[in-house]
Amino acid sequence: MNKTLRGYFAETKATIGEKSVEIAFFKPEALMNITGPPTAEALRKTVRSPSSLIVIHDSLEHQPASLSPKFGGSASGHNGIRSVISAVGTRDFHRLRIGIGRSTYVASYVLGRLNSHERQYWSQNGEGIDKVWEQIEKIAMQNGVAR
Secondary structure: OOOOOOEEEEEEEEOOOOOOEEEEEEEEOOOOHHOHHHHHHHHHHOOOOHHOOOEEEOOOOOOOOEEEEOOOOOOOOOHHHHHHHHHHHOOOOOEEEEEEOOOOOOOHHHHHOHHHHHHHHHHOOHHOOOOOOOOHHHHHOOOOOOO
């Protein structure tokens, strides 16, 4: 826990393609709706531009266990993304939307437990984490970070 940044922060090197790149990970401690300010502070600490930021978040509009990358655009009703856009000062950053599907009772659904299939998919040995990393690699390659 990094008290200055108000969240969990780690930096590491990874090989993407043929290149070794530095990657910073940040998980704000704040509630989703107010994650923008600590995310912007972590971005400033790493001296990276917003266009190198990848925000991983849930999406009611996508099927469970699906991944949908996006660059820029509106928050599409997602309050956490709205907070990040406001704090960072731009919409021009990457999003990796993780589908959770939709239910009639959105609040209890979003905060509820994952079903057994999703728990397995997102577990340490499940394929979900590998799929997220594949998308991160793709974004890095498309942006010339790892060429």
